Amino acid sequence: MRNRRKRPIIRTHKKLTDMLADKKHDDPSSLRSKTISMETSKRQETAEKVVGELSPILHVMVDRVKTLLGDPMDLIVREFEFELEQKVTATLLFLEEMNDPQILNEFILSPLMSLSSHKQSSPVSVDHALHYIKQNALALGRVLDVETEDELVEALLAGFSVLLVEGNTKGLKLGTTGGKVRGIEEPSSEVVIRGPKDSFTESIKTNISLIRRRVRSKDIRIEKFKIGEVTHTDVAIVYLGNIANPLLIKEIKERIEEVKTDGLLESGQLEEFIQDETVTVFPQFLNTERPDVVIGNLLEGRVGIIINGTPFVLIAPAQFIQFFQSSEDYYMRYDISTFLRLLRFSVFIISLIAPSIYIALTTFHQAMIPTTLLFGIAAQREGVPFPAIAEALVMEITFEILREAGIRMPRAVGVAVSIVGALVLGQAAVQAGLVSPAMVIVVGITAVASFAIPSFAVATSARLLRFPLMLISSVFGFYGLTLALIVIIAHLSSLRSFGYPYLSPFAPIQTQDLKDSLFRFPITKLFKRPEKLSKKNQTRTQPYSVKKKREEETTR
Amino acid sequence: MKTIKIDIQQYFIIIVLFELGSAILVGLGMDAGRDAWIAILLGMVSGMVLFLGYFYLYKQFPEQSLTQYLQILFGKSIGKLFGFLYLMYFIYLAARVLRDFGSLLLSAVFVQTPIIVVNALMIATIVYVLKLGFEVLVRTGEIIFTLVVLLGITLAVLVLSADLMKYNYLLPVLGQGFLPVLKAAFPVTPTFPFGEMVVFTMLFPYLKTSKKSKVLTVGLFAIMLSGLILSVTVAMDIAILGGHVATHVYFPLLAAVAKINLGEFIQRLDALVVFTLIIGGFFKISVLFYVAVKATQDIFGVKEEKMLIGPIGIVLILSSIVIAANYVEHITEGLSIVPHFIHIPFQVVLPSLFIIVFLLRRKKLKSFASSPSTSTE
Numbered sequence: 024m025r026n027r028r029k030r031p032i033i034r035t036h037k038k039l040t041d042m043l044a045d046k047k048h049d050d051p052s053s054l055r056s057k058t059i060s061m062e063t064s065k066r067q068e069t070a071e072k073v074v075g076e077l078s079p080i081l082h083v084m085v086d087r088v089k090t091l092l093g094d095p096m097d098l099i100v101r102e103f104e105f106e107l108e109q110k111v112t113a114t115l116l117f118l119e120e121m122n123d124p125q126i127l128n129e130f131i132l133s134p135l136m137s138l139s140s141h142k143q144s145s146p147v148s149v150d151h152a153l154h155y156i157k158q159n160a161l162a163l164g165r166v167l168d169v170e171t172e173d174e175l176v177e178a179l180l181a182g183f184s185v186l187l188v189e190g191n192t193k194g195l196k197l198g199t200t201g202g203k204v205r206g207i208e209e210p211s212s213e214v215v216i217r218g219p220k221d222s223f224t225e226s227i228k229t230n231i232s233l234i235r236r237r238v239r240s241k242d243i244r245i246e247k248f249k250i251g252e253v254t255h256t257d258v259a260i261v262y263l264g265n266i267a268n269p270l271l272i273k274e275i276k277e278r279i280e281e282v283k284t285d286g287l288l289e290s291g292q293l294e295e296f297i298q299d300e301t302v303t304v305f306p307q308f309l310n311t312e313r314p315d316v317v318i319g320n321l322l323e324g325r326v327g328i329i330i331n332g333t334p335f336v337l338i339a340p341a342q343f344i345q346f347f348q349s350s351e352d353y354y355m356r357y358d359i360s361t362f363l364r365l366l367r368f369s370v371f372i373i374s375l376i377a378p379s380i381y382i383a384l385t386t387f388h389q390a391m392i393p394t395t396l397l398f399g400i401a402a403q404r405e406g407v408p409f410p411a412i413a414e415a416l417v418m419e420i421t422f423e424i425l426r427e428a429g430i431r432m433p434r435a436v437g438v439a440v441s442i443v444g445a446l447v448l449g450q451a452a453v454q455a456g457l458v459s460p461a462m463v464i465v466v467g468i469t470a471v472a473s474f475a476i477p478s479f480a481v482a483t484s485a486r487l488l489r490f491p492l493m494l495i496s497s498v499f500g501f502y503g504l505t506l507a508l509i510v511i512i513a514h515l516s517s518l519r520s521f522g523y524p525y526l527s528p529f530a531p532i533q534t535q536d537l538k539d540s541l542f543r544f545p546i547t548k549l550f551k552r553p554e555k556l557s558k559k560n561q562t563r564t565q566p567y568s569v570k571k572k573r574e575e576e577t578t579r
Numbered sequence: 580m581k582t583i584k585i586d587i588q589q590y591f592i593i594i595v596l597f598e599l600g601s602a603i604l605v606g607l608g609m610d611a612g613r614d615a616w617i618a619i620l621l622g623m624v625s626g627m628v629l630f631l632g633y634f635y636l637y638k639q640f641p642e643q644s645l646t647q648y649l650q651i652l653f654g655k656s657i658g659k660l661f662g663f664l665y666l667m668y669f670i671y672l673a674a675r676v677l678r679d680f681g682s683l684l685l686s687a688v689f690v691q692t693p694i695i696v697v698n699a700l701m702i703a704t705i706v707y708v709l710k711l712g713f714e715v716l717v718r719t720g721e722i723i724f725t726l727v728v729l730l731g732i733t734l735a736v737l738v739l740s741a742d743l744m745k746y747n748y749l750l751p752v753l754g755q756g757f758l759p760v761l762k763a764a765f766p767v768t769p770t771f772p773f774g775e776m777v778v779f780t781m782l783f784p785y786l787k788t789s790k791k792s793k794v795l796t797v798g799l800f801a802i803m804l805s806g807l808i809l810s811v812t813v814a815m816d817i818a819i820l821g822g823h824v825a826t827h828v829y830f831p832l833l834a835a836v837a838k839i840n841l842g843e844f845i846q847r848l849d850a851l852v853v854f855t856l857i858i859g860g861f862f863k864i865s866v867l868f869y870v871a872v873k874a875t876q877d878i879f880g881v882k883e884e885k886m887l888i889g890p891i892g893i894v895l896i897l898s899s900i901v902i903a904a905n906y907v908e909h910i911t912e913g914l915s916i917v918p919h920f921i922h923i924p925f926q927v928v929l930p931s932l933f934i935i936v937f938l939l940r941r942k943k944l945k946s947f948a949s950s951p952s953t954s955t956e
Contacts (some may be wrong), residue, residue: 387688391847499700501685501850505857506704509719516718517711529725530718531586 058199073552075171079113081189089117091176098179105138111152116532117184123201127184130162131197140449153191165198180255204229210312212479215351222312227331233432235259238321242266243567248279250293254286257292257331261317266324266552266560275326275339299519304487306480307520307550309338309345317352324557338554340520342527344540346481347371352543360543367477369539374472375485379399379496379504381465385411387500403459412497414458419489421448523555585705589717591801592724593866594843596803600677600863601728602772603812603925604683604856606831611763613822615812617883618764623806625765626773627799632930633776634795635725637783639937641791645780646877652936655863659878661929666874668925669778670894673867675913677701680860682906683830686765687853705865705891709872710885713785716865723858730855731808737848741839744818767914770922772809773802777926781870829910849860868895 078084085100092098097119104110115131138160157166169175169185170193178185182200207229209221223230231245242265248258260275278297287293289308300305311317312334317327320338328337347367352360383401384392392400404564407414425444432440452458469489476482495503507525519524528536538544547567551561585593608618640648648660667890680701681694689697708716738744753760779798786794816831817837825831837849872887881887902908 388850391850393844393846460860472911499697500688501854502688502697502857503700504862506700509723509858509861510707511705513708513711513715513719513721516722517715524718526718526722530721532721533590 040261070513075173077170077172077175077187077192077194077568079190079192080275081112081187085114085116088175088179091172092179101132103132103136105135106139107152107155110373111507113191115198116179116186117189118179118182122184122199122200122565126199126201127364131184131186131199134160134162141447146206152188153195156186156188157195161195161197163197165196169173169196177255182419191542197263207233213311213313213349213477214317215354217354218351219313219315219576220313223314223329223336225332227259227329230263230314230329230334230336231259234317234321234327236264237314237318243321246276248276250279250282250284251287252283252285254288258287259329260328261329263321264526266322266557267326267560268324268556271324271340271521271556272326275328279328287330287332290328290330290335290337293328293330294337299521301495303514304484304520305343305515305525306346306478306484306517307339307341307518307525309341309478310335312336312482314339319353322563323552324560340521340523341514341525342523343481343518343525344529346478347476347541349477353462353546357543357545364541364543367475370475371481371485374469374476374482375488376504376508377467377469377472378419378489378491379492381462382411382493382498383500383504383522386497400459400461403461406456407459408456409458410497411462412493413460415465415493415497416490416554418452418458418462419469419493422466422470423486449471527555528553583713583785585714585717585785586787587793587797590782590786590798591594592720593777593782593862594798595805596720596724596802596859596862597729597775597778597866598772598802599808599932600859601679601856602805602809602849603859604679604830605830606816606825606828607771607809607813608768609826609831610767611760611818612826613815614753614760615763616749616810616827617753617760619806619810619813620766621760621764621808622768622773623802625769626806627802629769629774629926629930630776630798630802631795632934633780636780636930636933636937638791642784644782644784644873644877645777646874649816649933650877652933652940661876662878665925666871666878668843668893669781669867671902671921672778672897673864673871673895674774674898674902674922675917676860676864676867676907677895678902678909679913680857680864681899682909683833683853683856685784686829686870686906687833687849695896695900701864701895701898702860702892704861705868706888708865709869709888713869716862716869720862722860727855727858730851734848734855735839737845738815738836741841743835743838744815745821748812748818748821752831756924767918770918770926772808773806774922774926776792776802777930778867778870780930781873782866799920800892804928810883824828829906845887846946855880868892 036214061417079088081102086435089098089100091255095118099115099117099119100117100299101117102112103115104112113135115127117127135156138156169178175185177197178196183196183201186195187196188194204226205224207221209220213222221233223233235243242263244264246260248260250256250258258279260272262272275297279293282293284292284296290308292309294306294310295301296411300307306353308328309316309320317336317338323325323339325338328339329336342525347364349367352364355363385404389397404411409417421444425440428440429437429444439457449463453460453463462505464549473482473485476485492504492507499506516524516526516530524531527533528540535551536553539549541548547564550562550564550566552563554561581734604618606615608615608622611618636645636648636744641814643651645656646662648664649661652658653661677698678694681698683771684697685692685694695833703887708719759859776798783794810831813825815833817825818826820831820947824834833849833852837847839848868891871891872884875891876884877886
């Protein structure tokens with residue numbers, strides 16, 4: 024609808040502005056000269072005027088904006104007149120696709136142009152026209168004054184329309200933001216079977232509204248920042264004022280404010296700026312496109328960071344164990360949730376070390392393989408000319424290539440890739456004697472396992488660490504593998520996300536928090552928020568009164 | 580400078596891992612034959628007595644580590660000399676444990692690999708972890724502890740279900756009377772691993788606790804637990820292998836676990852034991868290593884402890900190789916020379932001397948000790 028209506032209107036806009044412009048040239052009314060004299064007198068008074076001040080002469084101002092923006096094709100300059108005491112010329116400026124034409128027509132242009140028909144109780148002078156319009160004629164919620172050129176341009180770029188009235192050194196910016204944004208859809212990267220099906224979009228406003236709608240608390244705090252010298256990206260942090268630790272909030276704000284860069288397009292970029300440790304393969308922020316995940320974390324005392332232009336919201340501080348939790352864990356029964364969490368964690372371990380174990384076993388510790396299986400593997404490997412590590416590297420790298428190809432390829436070609444991958448590289452490689460069938464199985468398990476990790480970020484860490492682990496276990500067997508794992512554990516326990524130990528609640532052990540870590544206790548037993556995150560407001564659940572008696576028996 | 584603080588539960592975990600580290604590997608008190616497990620219990624009790632002594636010293640100097648209060652006790656130069664002796668002791672201990680592990684790995688897995696490679700890899704790992712800080716080591720310990728407990732339980736279940744243990748190997752208890760057991764237990768068993776608690780005199784000041792009594796009870800409890808685990812393990816080794824074999828194998832636990840064979844599928848679990856042992860060894864060497872670093876820092880007045888980690892690591896690699904020409908020599912030294920001429924002086928004689936000196940000079944020290952303690956606060 025909107026689409027169809029827009030075009031003819033614009034055309035008339037342009038014609039009208041042309042006509043008006045013509046008129047204006049041979050219409051140097053007394054009004055203008057008056058304002059000019061005012062202007063000059065002002066000039067004299069303040070000696071040096073601020074350069075960015077708005078000019079009261081309309082066409083000067085419009086030209087100024089045009090030059091500032093480089094006269095873009097989507098800048099619409101709509102001139103019109105309305106009557107107060109006398110005829111007043113006004114201009115409405117906006118960037119075409121960023122505004123809602125319906126609002127512009129119905130709530131700005133039409134009330135203004137029909138002003139003359141209103142009965143005015145007291146005559147309004149031209150100087151007060153702006154104030155009068157603001158009070159009486161604009162049926163809009165967001166109407167703000169604009170006083171400098173910078174503000175004006177910024178407002179235009181942010182999707183406001185700006186109303187300038189001849190003879191006024193102020194303008195009005197009008198909240199007519201519109202234009203097409205993607206609707207709320209199902210999350211694409213975090214699919215659940217049971218649970219809310221909405222996900223964040225690229226628009227920060229929509230995202231905030233999604234959170235607000237679910238948390239009707241007066242304690243929810245949303246603070247805005249602007250990052251990017253060029254992009255001016257809106258960034259907002261969301262937290263619950265009565266739960267989150269004020270020191271954490273202060274730290275996050277400081278880190279965000281320190282970011283000085285030209286542009287911010289995705290939360291991943293901000294993540295790299297404000298993370299604690301750069302030299303690590305592990306993600307230090309949780310990212311999610313699900314509003315319920317963000318709220319769950321807010322309730323635990325964490326902070327959400329929303330960036331305009333991306334549906335991925337960051338959550339800080341993040342703990343390692345969170346990457347193995349899914350929002351669904353809280354919606355399903357605790358027994359299956361616990362099972363799934365344990366499964367996901369073991370899947371992570373498998374995807375991390377399965378090839379290394381195979382290499383270590385076949386290279387160094389053949390004795391650990393049951394004899395019959397050992398014969399089988401030995402027979403398979405008989406025709407293979409490469410050591411296990413070469414075999415494994417070839418297969419793993421092939422797999423990584425296939426995976427990357429599968430993501431970037433157009434869908435139609437994707438099928439071909441999988442056929443080539445499965446048949447040519449899998450079966451043919453075995454038949455050609457390049458790799459042993461057991462190796463293909465190991466790589467297969469690793470691949471499937473890495474897809475079963477709910478968080479893509481942590482799956483990537485496993486993917487990267489797999490290769491050094493394979494190398495070291497090919498040289499030192501289980502000894503090297505053990506030491507490498509110790510190094511990984513030590514590295515993980517040295518990590519901190521905004522000062523909070525990454526491996527908590529395991530190291531340092533927080534007994535209370537262990538209830539909701541690798542296991543999920545029944546929700547009636549989860550009384551406390553994470554210990555270190557929410558020092559002042561710990562209790563989250565009161566003992567369920569129906570079972571109160573039993574609770575008391577078990578806890579005391 | 581950021582000070583390290585260790586929780587009381589972390590302290591418990593460090594003690595247990597430290598005690599079990601390498602002791603669980605070699606047969607303890609095996610001179611007592613099938614009564615070795617009793618010898619260990621005796622050793623544990625006397626180890627607890629030693630711990631009381633170390634704790635007494637800590638109570639007098641709660642803010643200082645051993646090498647620091649020696650300088651108060653004896654004055655700067657003599658104190659530093661004693662401190663230096665202890666530094667040598669810590670380094671020697673670390674090198675010994677490293678050698679133990681290197682040799683184990685060579686005999687079990689890497690038959691053709693030079694020991695320096697194996698040891699260097701271990702030290703490289705420890706250097707990395709210690710560079711991250713002692714707190715990281717402790718936290719790593721917490722995770723390792725969970726892993727070790729899980730593995731231990733698994734192994735115990737497997738051993739029990741494999742029905743390998745013949746309890747009559749343990750009988751008769753005290754067949755030759757109490758004397759052989761006493762002879763075997765003293766003076767060797769208390770010194771290793773229980774007497775090695777002397778290294779904790781270097782770590783006590785980092786404890787985050789308001790109650791000193793807790794340090795004592797938790798410490799004693801940790802020693803008791805590790806003593807019991809060791810004792811049960813040795814009893815298990817003997818019940819599986821028989822008293823004679825168990826006393827003559829270098830690594831009884833390894834030999835015992837290797838016998839597990841469940842349904843021709845779960846077998847050769849010695850690799851699993853090796854895995855546990857690598858972890859334990861890593862931890863023990865790390866603690867000794869760190870203590871050596873701390874001692875060096877105190878004695879030579881080095882500001883940044885991280886500067887010392889690399890050099891001491893290299894010292895450890897080299898000394899682990901030169902301390903013995905071969906494994907037999909290494910073990911013989913370990914059984915007959917080290918306990919009498921190294922462990923006993925450093926674990927029993929010198930600390931007693933310190934206590935005596937402290938008691939004698941208490942009045943003088945009070946005025947003397949108060950000044951440095953106020954300056955540190």
